Amino acid sequence: MSRSITHYLTKHLPENNQWERIWILAKTDFKLRYYETTLGLIWAFLHPIIRMVIYWVVFSYILNQNIPNYGMYIFSGLIVWTYFQEATRKGLMILRNKRYLYENIRMNPYDGFTSSVLSTVINLAFNVLVFVALSPVFDIAFSFQVLWIFPILLNLVVLVYAISLILAVLNSFLKDISQVWDVFLLGMFWINPIFYAKTLIFESFPALMYINPIAGIIVNLRDALMYAQAPDMSLFWFDWAYAFALLGIGMWVFNSFFHKAMEKL
Amino acid sequence: MDNNETVIRLKNVSKTFVIRDKKVAPFFTQLGWLVTGKNKRRIEALKSIDLEVKKGEFLGIVGENGSGKSTLIHLMTGFYKPEKGGTTEINGNFIRLSLGLGFNQELTARENIYLNGTVMGLSLREINAKFDEMIAFAELENFVDTKIKFYSRGMKARLSFAVAIHANAEILLMDEFFGGVGDERFKVKSDKVFKESMIKGRTIIHVSHNLSTIRHYATRVILMHKGELVGMGTPDEVFQIYKDKIRVDKLNLRDYVDDQDTI
DSSP states (O other), rough: OOHHHHHHHHHHHHHHHHHHHHHHHHHHHHHHHTTOSSSSSSHHHHHHHHHHHHHHHHHHHHHOOOOOTHHHHHHHHHHHHHHHHHHHHHHHHHHTHHHHHHHOOOOOOOHHHHHHHHHHHHHHHHHHHHHHHHHTTTTTOOOGGGHHHHHHHHHHHHHHHHHHHHHHHHHHHHHTTTHHHHHHHHHHHSSSHHHHHSSHHHHHHHHHHHHHHHHHHHHHHHHHSSOOOOOOHHHHHHHHHHHHHHHHHHHHHHHHHHHHHHHHH | OOOOEEEEEEEEEEEEEEEEEEOOOOOHHHHHHHHTTTTTTEEEEEEEEEEEEEETTTEEEOTTTTHHHHHHHHHHHSSOOOOTTTTEESOOOEEEEEETOOOTTTTTTHHHHHHHHHHOOOOEEEEHHHHHHHHHTEEEEEGGSBBBSSSHHHHHHHHHHHHTTOOSEEEEESSSSSOSSSSSHHHHHHHHHHIIITTSSSSSEOOSSBBBHHHHSEEEEEETTEEEEEESSSSHHHHHHIIIIIIHHOOHHHHHHHOOOOO
16 A cells, blocks of 8 residues: 555655655654564554453443443544554654664754654554444444544644654663653553543543643544544643644754764764 | 865864763762763864865775774764864765665565665655666666565675665765675676766765775875874875874784785
8 A cells, every 4th residue: 555655656746855755764664563464554453453442341340430332432542542652652762763864864854753753643544544444333423523633633743743852862861761751651541531531530630631731632532533522622722732832842952952862872 | 067166164173972981880879970970981083173075076084993084974964063163064965875774674675775765865756767777786686575684795785885876965975885895796897887977976985994995086085093184195195104104103014004905
């Protein structure tokens, strides 16, 4: 499939080495993940389903949540969470993995990040596709409100991009950052309404809804994807502002310390 | 074409690296070092270098291991920033070529050609057009869809050379890249291509221990020693300084060196 996309791009778009390079790098990253496996790309579909079923079984036994359509409820939360987790872990390593590019050619340093984030977006798209494919089985009907998922997921991607800029630079000065980030993610999993109802946070710890931008993104994505509703607009704009603020900080960190960081690697 | 155009300019460029040594010590002692910096060492990799490279030049850089040759290349490309008071400038598209260049072992030759081709500034259309030519040159027709981890060293070297010929850049910085690729027959062929299409019309910076390549092609050579630029001139002049001053200083190998082109 990716080969036919590439073929289409070369045939119909004007030649642009920068974007072609970003695309080929992203495609390679994505491909290498499933390359050695016999089932190949099928894993990209199997993974989210298996993950959903495990959480569904476990949490419906230990938690009595009374949430209708609980499996898909968890799935929609996991789409956001697993993307955030995998993409930021990968973001942490970008300067290390892409050193050979920065060292050898004249390239906009942001291109390494764009290609890496793009490769994780391919995965995100697979997860959303699986959700859409499963939704008739669980009686989920879409309305045009489902289009909200695009700005909401884009919000998530911008957030990941910003965090990757900061983490990748920190990681070259202090390798412990990857351990710290893992612990951070472990804690963060539990403060997000992935497997429990959003009212649990909204009522008890409303501040958490705003400190942690992922919670708002999960709630809004779920409204659009499962309940055919428009998002909570104040949360929606707040999370976009959050992502842009972080992106500003990330770009400042990156522009100031990129060369120093490369010397440390 | 204006041949007096300067493409690379270094002014008063110095570079010092601060490294931390890893010694065995109790945890709290190590934590203390973080504050006191007691395990730090300063390595002066380059000391106030001034250098200009003109368009179309073939500049050879020679010197012993650790003399600052590779650091100099990194400063030319802007990958490293010089210390205060120094400036660097490079005008034009460049590519730094080193052995084993960006190849991914898990990918096939085809995939690596597309990956490295775009990295070297070729558009996908250009790669499509030149693909067969590259494979034919590297003589890998039967291994196009073989992962390169199954390749021999020679096959990999041939492939990277075949891709690099087409690099879309006016400036090539070769860090131990060329010299002794493949068997004798391939060497003859690659020498020919090196001379007739790779270096033609380009500005070349060539770091190598293989002095015969430099002797044949370099229009100017510089000699690096302990981070300083200690000699500049034609290949013969600089090789003489190299042999007289540095090698003899240290190793007294004059007789040996006179017989050898490779140091």
